[in-house]
Amino acid sequence: MGKSKTNKFRRPQFNAEGLSVTAVKEVEEDHDGVDSPAGELLEKLQSPSADVREFACASISRVVQQSQTIPGFLQRDAVRRLGPLLLDRSLAVRETATGALRNLSACGGHEVCEDMVKQDVMTPLTALLRECCAGFETNDALSLKGQKNTVEDVANEAVNLLWNLCESSSQALSVFNKAGILDVILQCLERHTHNIKLALSAAHCLHTVTEDNAELLCSMNNAVLGTLESVLLSSQADMAHTLLRTLAAGSVWNLKSSLPTARQAQTLNALMATLSQCLELDAGTLIPQLRQAEVAQSATASEAGNMEDHQAAAGNMAVEEMDDDEEEGVGPRTNGKATKIDKDFSDLLPRGKEELREATALLTAQQTSLEIIVNMCCSDDPSDDEWEEASSSDESEMCPDGLSEGNTSLLSPLCLSAEVHGALINHNIPEKELTEINFLPRMHRVQYRALTCLHNMLSTMDAESLGGAAALQDVAQHLSTLVFSAPEIPKEEEFLEAVTSAVRSLLQIIAYMKIPQCMTPQQLMSLSEAATRCDVVSVRVNALAILGITGSTLAKEKGTAETLQMIGNALLQVAAKDANLVVCGEALDALFDVFADGDEAERAAKNINLLSSLKALQPVFKAKIRKEGKGKYSPEQLCVLDNIKVNLRRFIGYLETVVKK
Known part of the structure; x- marks a missing residue:
């Protein structure tokens, strides 16, 4: 997806x-x-x-x-x-x-x-x-x-x-x-009024088979879309039906290219309404309420003299219900791939069978809703194999002195259609999504999806759509609290990938709009330091981009040379030692941004001997591209690396003119 x-x-x-x-x-x-x-x-x-x-x-x-x-x-x-x-x-x-x-x-x-x-x-x-x-x-x-x-x-x-x-x-x-098994699955889906368990299984299956399945689009007709729309418009308020509607919304989005023109606006509105209603639900409130209901039931059982039996049953209910909906060690399906159970929030869930069913359905529905929105807002943001756009070193963007003018290429134009953009705003999706960032700390899966969703929204929507400068400052405060309130940065790979992507996108738009924000350079450096130790390439790339954006902003301020020196040393170390050339290239690219201009940057560059370090690194970087490039990296990545190689030569020339001043 x-x-x-x-x-x-x-x-x-x-x-x-x-x-x-x-x-x-x-x-x-x-x-x-x-x-x-x-x-x-x-x-x-x-x-x-x-x-x-x-x-x-x-x-x-x-x-x-x-x-x-x-x-x-x-x-x-x-x-x-x-x-x-x-x-x-x-x-x-x-x-x-x-x-x-x-x-x-x-x-x-x-x-x-x-x-x-x-x-x-x-x-x-x-x-x-x-x-x-x-x-x-x-x-x-x-x-x-x-x-x-x-x-x-x-x-x-x-x-x-x-x-x-x-x-x-x-x-x-x-x-x-x-x-023609689609018709069979739809029949199972239509049983939702009296067998929600079967309907949910069918909805999960349909959500999976409609993803990237061009051949299936030929089977789409008004009857298929009518069934999905009827599910979207169902009114049952329980969490199982909330999950059912969310999965139907995901299937509709997967099939969007087959929607008749006359029904597109109506269907899109129903889809957005479903996601909006799901995200409105406060799991942080509802789940404790469900647990309280279970406690009340336990008390009643105790008064009846059946407390011991009730506790034994309740103790097994979680396992029995997970057996109804999940494989042991495998978590709720949300879009066709198996993921580990989120045991990190299991201690927050109620133990009664019905209460657990409701809580699990709510969490799965909100996770799925966020994933659908992620894909609606999906931009060409760089990953470890889609890196070209991340480089600010493309020769078409060169300034007269051969250096790029900051990281403006990272601010890609909006890729949302006017209809999708309008629907997101009309249903207050950005505001509701942001509330999921500070989700109950142990409900990590939903939180990770919310962070990824935030990253894509920041990458594809304008600041006003997201609430303007004040809202972006609030987002920065939320992220700061989430990341830096603990004694140390969490090390989970999925968390680091989600949070560094979100922070990176936020810093880009804040820097572009010149908006003050609450995260200090020291905090951002600690996040980047933790991320550069991660085995996931995209996390390390994000970390270096964060350092580059932070440093290029500080270079315009007075009295920042010491901090720039720390950033420069960190980037140099990665550029020289990381085993992945994409990461090395990102570190060099960030160095170009940080030390491109300004008195503070010039002072810091001299103090860390940036010129001599880059001169020593240059032949090593060129040799690695020549020896490792073709077999290990894609043509697009090699193109970016070649651009960085050219810019490294030009940047060294720029630093030599600075030294002669």
Whole structure:
């Protein structure tokens, strides 16, 4: 999903109702021993007894969650053995067999998913989905009266398996497109009025398969868009429906190129209204309220003399509910990719099943909303492989003395359409997004998405749209509090990438508008120092850009030579020692900006022997480009590096004239 391609979940689930606890324990004990249970369990799949087949499928579901067991099952042709059971005469077997394949796909990763598709798992899965949907309309012709397993339970497992396969396998996605499975997913989505669990699975799947899927656009028609619009306009206020509407909004955005012209304005408005309403919800207030409700329930249970049982149940509810919606260790899916569970906010969540469901849905909805807005505002901001725009050293921007006039190339023109820009403003999206930056500190995933969203908004929207100078100063204060209130800068890579991108974009627009801001040079240097130690190239590039912007601003002020010296030394060290040429180039580019002009800059340059340091570095930098360039870096990156090489020569010439003064 554009710049923020980071997100989605798979969760294991199978129905173990009625299974023998001792039998399951025996399977687990066998697994702990020398002999693998794979062969025995796969043999049981052929049993004439439906109970035995169900037990075997459920046991496989449990065992394959330990990834080291998966090769043993694959070597014994588990996929081909489980596939026919998707169409077993017993609904319970269908559900547990689908759950076993779902866990196999979730815990096995991309390669296992590709292998499953090659073994033709999509054929029985497609047939199963069609039979399930037929069962919706024919009063569940496949189910047995009084049986707990229902067609919708089976369909939920099947949709989740489909979701896993399509996000990991292009071949599965191709089958999805060609086999007309979209209609099946829409039927599941339409069940939201009485089965929100199934509808959410379908919405997650649809959000995934519509992303960057040009082939699917040919299948779009008024009926498809009408279904999505009906979901967007639904009025249920619970958090599950809030998440459902948000996922539908994401699918609509993915399909925006197929919207009829006459409906574009109406649909865009409904989409923005959905995102706006989601971001209005204050998770920091709602989640504690949900927890208080759970405490009240606990007190009531205690008064009834059932406190001990209630606590035991509540203690297990979080695990049970996560099993309903997530794979252990894998977090909520938001746009088609699997991410780790945010265990960092788990201690803030209520423990009751319903309360946990609501809180998880709210957090996932807000994370997804922010990701959609990120992609709406997605600019060509540089990353480690899209770096050309980051350089202020393009020869077309040279000043008469051969140096660039600051970092103006970083302020790219607005790339939002007038309609999207207007809709964002009309629904106060920038203001609502900014409130997410100071999200509950431990709810990091939403906070990271809010920071990324802020970065893209700052890169693509004008200052007035964001609230003007006062609002930008408030943003700087929020970021300062977020980053610098702790004793040390957090070291998590995702946090550093999100926050350095946001700070970089904010500093660019503040410097351009000459707006005072609260972050001190010392604070920005500490952030940059932490970021330059990160293994992620884009984080290090951001850190150097922050130093460059800070230094170029300070160079225009009096009494800043000492601070400029510290910045210059830091940039020189990176330029000389970093193993990545893109990072070295960014450090040099920042040096050009910091020491391009001004008495303070000249004084600082002399004090750190900048001229002699760059002269020593020049041949090394040229040699690295020559030796490492072609095999390691893209043509675009090499073009930028060549420009920096030219500018390094010119900058050395400029410094030589300064010394002669």
